[in-house]
Amino acid sequence: VEKLARTKVAIDPLLARRWSPRAFSSRQPGADHVDSLLEAARWAPSCFNAQPWRFVVARADEPERHARVASLLSDKNRRWAAAAPVLMVTIARRDFDNGKPNAYAWHDVGLAMGNLLTQATSLGLVVHQMAGFDKDRARVELALPDGYDPVAMVAIGFPGDPAELPDDLREREAAPRVRKPLDELVLRVPSP
Amino acid sequence: VEKLARTKVAIDPLLARRWSPRAFSSRQPGADHVDSLLEAARWAPSCFNAQPWRFVVARADEPERHARVASLLSDKNRRWAAAAPVLMVTIARRDFDNGKPNAYAWHDVGLAMGNLLTQATSLGLVVHQMAGFDKDRARVELALPDGYDPVAMVAIGFPGDPAELPDDLREREAAPRVRKPLDELVLRVPSP
Numbered sequence: 001v002e003k004l005a006r007t008k009v010a011i012d013p014l015l016a017r018r019w020s021p022r023a024f025s026s027r028q029p030g031a032d033h034v035d036s037l038l039e040a041a042r043w044a045p046s047c048f049n050a051q052p053w054r055f056v057v058a059r060a061d062e063p064e065r066h067a068r069v070a071s072l073l074s075d076k077n078r079r080w081a082a083a084a085p086v087l088m089v090t091i092a093r094r095d096f097d098n099g100k101p102n103a104y105a106w107h108d109v110g111l112a113m114g115n116l117l118t119q120a121t122s123l124g125l126v127v128h129q130m131a132g133f134d135k136d137r138a139r140v141e142l143a144l145p146d147g148y149d150p151v152a153m154v155a156i157g158f159p160g161d162p163a164e165l166p167d168d169l170r171e172r173e174a175a176p177r178v179r180k181p182l183d184e185l186v187l188r189v190p191s192p
Numbered sequence: 193v194e195k196l197a198r199t200k201v202a203i204d205p206l207l208a209r210r211w212s213p214r215a216f217s218s219r220q221p222g223a224d225h226v227d228s229l230l231e232a233a234r235w236a237p238s239c240f241n242a243q244p245w246r247f248v249v250a251r252a253d254e255p256e257r258h259a260r261v262a263s264l265l266s267d268k269n270r271r272w273a274a275a276a277p278v279l280m281v282t283i284a285r286r287d288f289d290n291g292k293p294n295a296y297a298w299h300d301v302g303l304a305m306g307n308l309l310t311q312a313t314s315l316g317l318v319v320h321q322m323a324g325f326d327k328d329r330a331r332v333e334l335a336l337p338d339g340y341d342p343v344a345m346v347a348i349g350f351p352g353d354p355a356e357l358p359d360d361l362r363e364r365e366a367a368p369r370v371r372k373p374l375d376e377l378v379l380r381v382p383s384p
Contacts, residue, residue, distance in 0.1 A: 012310060049371075108302060182230055185246055189335075192260065
């Protein structure tokens with residue numbers, strides 16, 4: 001499946017090639033792959049360089065941990081995402097070191113994930129982020145300290161064969177990628 | 193100034209080379225540059241593909257609009273960022289189309305900016321995001337509809353000469369880039 005973004009103007013292939021599949025190969029990414037993804041996330045910019053991003057990583061070759069993290073997924077996502085050989089949970093630290101709330105905590109987790117996605121594409125990996133998981137149970141299972149929010153779950157691996165997906169998911173896998181046109185996204189500054 | 197991230201493991205040069213400078217060249221990026229940045233942002237992933245990101249763009253070759261947007265910057269940021277030939281304001285739509293709140297609105301603006309940053313590096317541009325600006329006045333000046341949050345201001349251009357910065361900023365421009373070590377960012381899953 002080649003899901004190149006149908007861009008109006010050229011963008012870097014690392015961005016144009018990125019998409020969020022549901023089919024993953026069983027091939028286990030190595031520790032070096034995972035470290036490279038985390039290293040990319042680490043170098044993202046953040047408000048006051050607070051680096052509010054945290055990560056939980058579970059690999060299929062540590063089956064007990066992988067199963068525990070997979071159990072947090074919503075039923076709908078578990079159908080396909082439990083087969084991803086690497087699962088992550090992204091976490092935001094809500095406050096700055098001085099105790100004041102960091103309004104950019106989730107935003108900056110998004111920036112770090114932007115870096116991670118590009119690095120994944122660079123390594124031939126695919127990534128699918130999910131909002132559908134049990135956040136209350138994630139706080140308990142992952143023993144998150146006060147002031148930390150579970151943000152997203154992340155399925156990571158090498159591209160798989162969509163033919164192995166259930167029918168309904170295989171159809172979604174083949175659907176074209178769609179985005180709003182730029183003129184809906186760019187707001188005009190009114191005349192003074 | 194070469195500010196390559198001192199990575200522990202290799203990451204793509206488009207990520208390692210990115211940093212947030214205060215010195216910008218007066219060379220005006222073309223409309224094609226700006227379109228390419230926005231196109232990259234447009235193809236980011238988002239929760240339910242809601243694409244909550246919006247952008248205001250002001251170019252120095254439209255001086256009246258550029259000055260109005262620059263006037264939103266905090267005094268501290270205006271010292272250097274007003275010289276950036278492209279200024280943006282990033283904006284988050286807080287709700288989904290169905291009216292329910294989108295907890296991922298700011299997170300997904302961060303994802304879109306992650307794409308924009310990589311595309312900027314790919315084009316030889318540099319980008320510096322800022323939290324320091326007058327958000328209340330931004331809502332008025334930019335006539336933001338209800339349900340839209342101003343998130344960050346963004347200075348964009350080609351790299352400039354740090355020698356032209358005031359002394360205190362020139363020192364900060366030469367400082368090494370620092371990040372928390374990975375073992376602080378990766379949380380261990382406790383044993384059950």
